[in-house]
Amino acid sequence: IALHAGFNNYGEYAFKQKNRDYSIDDCYKLHESIEKYVVPIWKRIGSLSKKNHGFKTYRPWDLTPCNLPKAPFQNAIDLLNGVEEIFRKTDLYFYEKFIHIRKAGLIDVEERENKAPGAACFT
Structure with missing residues (x-):
């Protein structure tokens, strides 16, 4: 579909079709920012939760918002x-x-x- 519509790939076609006001590169930048800033914090929270609750392993679903000290x-x-x-x-x-x-x-x-x-x- 994308090639016949004059696009190099489906991603370019889909972004145009959905009238995105951001680019595929913007999505990659957001992903990189999340990896750089959010993931380390999440891992730190997981490590603390593992230690505080005595878990041997930690999974993302082991920590829910109601376990946090305040909203x-x-x-x-x-x-x-x-x-x-x-x-x-x-x-x-x-x-x-x-x-x-x-x-x-x-x-x-x-x-x-x-x-x-x-x-x-x-x-």
Whole structure:
């Protein structure tokens, strides 16, 4: 399909078809940032959880939000402010993108009727 439509690969075709305002390279940059900043923190949390709970092994499902000492945020504004602060401290490119989509009202994280708890939409 992609080749017949004049694209080099399906990824390029799909991004155009879905009107993405970010590129495949942007996805790779996000992935790299997560590997660089989030994964080490997650591993540290896992190590602490393993030690504190006496686990021999640690799996991602061994730690749930209710095991954390306090809620990471109280409402949607706190959540978005926290994400903004994380991006500001770790990756200015994604910080600027986040500011843009937040100001444009393209992030929907508030809970409401007929929406799954914890669900988020980014348009």
